[in-house]
Amino acid sequence: MGSEVRAETAGFVPTLVGLARRLRREGLRVGTSELLLGLRAAALVGVEDRARLRLALRCCWCHRQGDLAVFDRAFLEELGWPRREPSRLARPVAQVTVRAETPGAASETTGPWSKGQPRGTASLDERLRRLDFAACTSEELADLERAVAELAARPALRRSRRYRPARRGRQLDWRRTSAAALRSGGEPLRLRRRRRGERPVQLLLICDVSGSMERYARLMVRFLHALERTSPGAEAFIFGTRLTRVTRELRQADPAAALRAVGAAVPDWSGGTRIGDCLHELLTRWGGRALSRGPVTILLSDGWETGDVSRLAEAAARLRRGSRLFIWCNPRMGDPEFRPEAAGMRAALPHLDRLQPVHNYASLLELSRVLRLDEGGGRSRARRGGTSLA
């Protein structure tokens, strides 16, 4: 490989190595193999023309759209900008991951999720299971948080498009049948079968952390974290007046660190609520990703909308069309006097598959049961069991 690096490029190697190191510091994945690839590319296009060099290195050292702006800035500062060509790439970069320090000990991580049939933690007494989160003391909340972290331990399954060998499959597995037949002299003595496998359902989690949700927000985020950890590919968003994607923040194993990272990433805790606008942003900016596989969508909110409720209704209708199941979870339902009368709640009501309470531990337990119930495509099944929306 070294022979490919021509003489005029060779003098340039330290500069490129310097640039690669800087990019590594700024979070790009520029390993040795990328570095060598970049040197070969530089040798091919030459180093005299900076514009050309920049484009060549960029496609070797960037791996996602968000890398491009970082690369361009570093290149400019390390090597100087070539003439013209302002970058049209400088689109809003998705989000910078906040890396919170992981505290060494004392992390009460969730148990292994194989054992976690969410029957409820034994230590949690009946009173605590029924107690409204808003009425808890801080010690009770700490107990509940631990319990919540163990919830949702088994993601719901949907049928996958990938086939697996199965004794009683509906389809004939030609490949295995004939392989076996060849072994028995061309006689297919036994028919092998196959059926579609199963895959965890994707979740789309959207949580309201505006002022009216303040007393529930912390536990809700805990709950999101539990779901995110146990349900691969779940996307999570938090909103008040603005929408923030927190999928990456919630992926870390330690719940306390995840909570801190979310806190740092979300600019508008306990502010106003613009549900409609935030859901619209979700649909336009993230819809392609979050809704592409027909997720089960869970919206945690009390429905107090300060924006335009017709926008909320429209967004809710679209969310439902894109989702396998659209569940609205409202902590206010703990109140026996509850009627869905908040303007936003009323506007969204016709577009929901289910309305669930999430005010206490028992209701979260129920919710995670609903999620598991959805095997296959079960909008109808899940809806049948739901709270009456009349």
Place this chain on the structure above:
Amino acid sequence: MGRGAEGAPEEVGWPGAEGLESVEEMRSRLAAASYLADPALATVAYLGLRLERPVLLEGEAGVGKTELAKALSRVLGAPLVRLQCYEGIDVSQALYEWNHARQLLAIRQHEGGGPDLDLYADRFLIRRPLLEALAPADGRRRVLLIDEVDRSDDEFEAFLLEMLSDWQVTIPERGTISCASPPLVLLTSNRTRELHDALKRRCLYHWIDYPGFAEELAIVRLRLPEVPGQLARQVVAFVQQLRSLQLYKLPGVAETLDWAAALMALERHRLDPELVAATLGSLLKYQEDLAAVSGTRLPELLAEAGVGV
């Protein structure tokens, strides 16, 4: 191909790569093949060819990811092999399959005796796109388009990584097939999910953005030369205007071309609100987007796009 490990065949060149020695040359040849690439895209295509690395193209739908593969196939004089990904795609659909019925019949025919029967001979092998690209039956080098790789699943991604890293695949009954003249590979993704890091690191990366006014106008003129200049300018200006709006799905270049072609089919050479409203379905594919744009806002949008009403 015989049984067992295949001997590495001799390297085959690209029929159309003669004199293709610089990024600028790549750019002008792509243009000659009716594809207008900006310098960044030409660079990545050139490097993919010369460094024999797969190229990962990301971008919104309809910005020309798939078109690039077709244009490169024309430039290089190499047949295009296309693999459309979907969830659950596996080796038997992507790489090879044995013709089971034929194998069983051959055994029956053979029962009387005769020379040894090779059940894994070429005539029983069904070659799927990846095998066709890696070990082409006619020996010609291929351009391989792996389309919408984000729709496939982890298992298939891992298989692809293995293939793209070593340029070889294994068919258990036949041994390893290695490839001295790898195809030029383009992968496209619409980013409905993040691809695995290892796969990304194997590839050269490029993000295709929506083109600016001048570039898009040039594309329309090149692809649809029969569209009069004034109409082309109006069409592009209006589409560019639409892209500044908050819509669920912005129109891509493909939609611009569709729309211009639709207007030509209607034999209309000037835009007016009524005409736009009637044909907006070529550009916008969501009911909500159509509702947001048509109606009272339309004349205003057209005026902003510089279309005199």
